[in-house]
Amino acid sequence: MLRSFSQKNFRCFHDFAIKHLEEINLIAGKNNVGKTALLEGMFLFAGATNPELAMRINVFRGIDVFEIKPELLSETPWNSLFYNFDENARITMTGTNDDRRKRTLNMKILRKKSELVMKKVRDKGEGGYTISEAKGEYAISEVTGKFLELEYINESNQSIKSNIVIEANRLRIETPPVPIPYNAIFLASRYRINPAEDAQRYSNVEIKGQQDILLNILKLIEPKLRRLAVAVTAGVPMIFGDIGLNRLIPLPIMGEGIAKVCSLVLAIANSPKGLVFIDEIENGIHYSIMSDIWIGVAEAARCFNTQIIATTHSRECIVSAHEALSKSGRYNFLLHRLDKINGKIETTTYDRETLEAAIEAGFEVR
Numbered sequence: 001m002l003r004s005f006s007q008k009n010f011r012c013f014h015d016f017a018i019k020h021l022e023e024i025n026l027i028a029g030k031n032n033v034g035k036t037a038l039l040e041g042m043f044l045f046a047g048a049t050n051p052e053l054a055m056r057i058n059v060f061r062g063i064d065v066f067e068i069k070p071e072l073l074s075e076t077p078w079n080s081l082f083y084n085f086d087e088n089a090r091i092t093m094t095g096t097n098d099d100r101r102k103r104t105l106n107m108k109i110l111r112k113k114s115e116l117v118m119k120k121v122r123d124k125g126e127g128g129y130t131i132s133e134a135k136g137e138y139a140i141s142e143v144t145g146k147f148l149e150l151e152y153i154n155e156s157n158q159s160i161k162s163n164i165v166i167e168a169n170r171l172r173i174e175t176p177p178v179p180i181p182y183n184a185i186f187l188a189s190r191y192r193i194n195p196a197e198d199a200q201r202y203s204n205v206e207i208k209g210q211q212d213i214l215l216n217i218l219k220l221i222e223p224k225l226r227r228l229a230v231a232v233t234a235g236v237p238m239i240f241g242d243i244g245l246n247r248l249i250p251l252p253i254m255g256e257g258i259a260k261v262c263s264l265v266l267a268i269a270n271s272p273k274g275l276v277f278i279d280e281i282e283n284g285i286h287y288s289i290m291s292d293i294w295i296g297v298a299e300a301a302r303c304f305n306t307q308i309i310a311t312t313h314s315r316e317c318i319v320s321a322h323e324a325l326s327k328s329g330r331y332n333f334l335l336h337r338l339d340k341i342n343g344k345i346e347t348t349t350y351d352r353e354t355l356e357a358a359i360e361a362g363f364e365v366r
Contacts, residue, residue: 001307002182002275003100005045007093009083010107011037016345022334023301026281026321027311028366029338034345035311036061038338039186039277042309045093046184046275048105048152051162052173054078060188060279076109076166078148101155103181111146152181183274185267189283189311193263195252199230199237201266206230213303214265217296220289221258256284261293268300268308278310282317290317294324302330315366322355337365 006017012034027035040057047053055077079085091107147165154160163174187193205211211228219225224243231240231248239262240248252259260283267276285293301308312318318335325333335350350358350365358365 001098002042002046002309003096003098005042005093005095007038007041007045008091009086009089010041010044010081010091010093011083013037013041013345014083016347018336018347018349020334020349021307021309023332024298024308024321024325025310025333026318026335027309027338028313028318028335030340030366031313033338033340035338036189036279039279039309039311041093042095042275043184043186043277044107045095045103045105046182047180048093048103048150049160049162049176049178049180051148051150051164051175054081054107054148054150054164055171057186060186060191062190076146076148077171078109078164081107082109097155099155103155104153106149106151106153108149109146110149154181183271185271185274185276187263187267187276187278189280195238195250196236198251198263198266199239201270202228202230202239205266205269210269210303213300214262214269217265217293217300218258218262220292220296221261222254257286260284261296264297265300268297268306269304271306272304273306275307275309278308280312281310282312282314287314287316287320290320291324294321295328298325298328298330298332313366318355318365319359322352322359326352326356335365 001023002021004017004019004021006015007013008015016034016038027038029035040060043057044053058077058080075085076087079087082089082091087109089108091105093105093107095103097103147163150162152160152162160176160178162176165172165174202211202214205214215225215228218228218241222241222243226242226244228251229240229242229248230237232238233250239251241251241254241258242248243254251262264276264278264281267278282290297308300306321333322335325331331352333352335355337348337350339346339348355365
């Protein structure tokens with residue numbers, strides 16, 4: 001379990017730290033204060049030996065198309081990861097586990113001189129530094145040869161490096177044959193899980209005979225739900241539910257809420273001893289059942305030993321989590337509120353007592 005986390009020069013964070021994390025964590029704060037960016041940083045840290053994640057987090061934000069033409073690019077596809085888009089900076093992320101041993105991820109943009117490409121250009125000065133030759137004017141591409149280097153330093157102080165390199169009109173990923181540090185899944189607020197992906201995750205749960213954990217949680221939303229099954233429609237596997245009709249119903253047809261909760265619990269079940277990151281966890285869930293959902297999420301997290309880190313804009317979501325876990329007999333929950341103070345993002349962490357007092361006093365904790 002991740003017990004502390006800090007990051008420097010990532011997205012909107014110049015220097016930021018959360019000193020204590022619990023099994024279940026909610027991140028709150030105003031719009032554009034960095035809640036999603038904090039989840040993204042933790043997700044990159046969890047998969048520190050997989051450089052492809054540096055591209056995937058932009059896909060989660062809806063940026064899923066970019067063109068690799070080195071002679072036209074003025075910046076790399078990774079500049080947005082760096083504080084103030086400064087490609088000369090170095091991102092540093094550090095975390096500790098239950099054993100309190102430090103793990104670090106460093107990210108920086110470098111250039112391999114051997115990969116610089118001479119591009120013929122029409123106008124002197126186009127594309128970068130120009131040189132004159134008898135056959136015409138040429139320029140050194142400002143982007144070709146740049147690569148993103150990820151260096152993961154594990155708890156034994158062993159350095160493991162991986163890269164994404166811009167090469168011609170494509171990206172080349174250089175990954176060492178080592179496992180990722182943490183098993184982790186990211187559920188983005190604007191990215192709907194593919195039905196086939198959920199079907200695969202359900203199959204993994206059913207193989208182990210753990211499907212009733214999911215079924216019992218989904219019954220909180222649809223009490224008529226009797227069972228779940230995977231069926232193939234138009235060549236695509238999908239989860240169906242039996243609600244007492246003369247046929248099975250695709251889960252997404254039952255409603256956005258039940259489909260989202262299903263994806264959430266399946267993510268937890270498929271990340272044993274790992275982490276699940278959820279952006280805007282309250283989306284699609286009615287406030288009246290939020291407390292029951294939190295009870296189910298906490299039970300799933302306990303069963304699979306999975307850490308939950310989620311964001312929210314909702315006071316109802318925060319209060320429901322606090323009340324549900326207060327009644328559960330095991331209060332393994334912290335609220336972390338982000339605020340921008342004098343241009344720097346700071347965090348205030350609420351434990352059970354301080355959150356109870358803040359709620360009773362009507363203080364703003366979102």
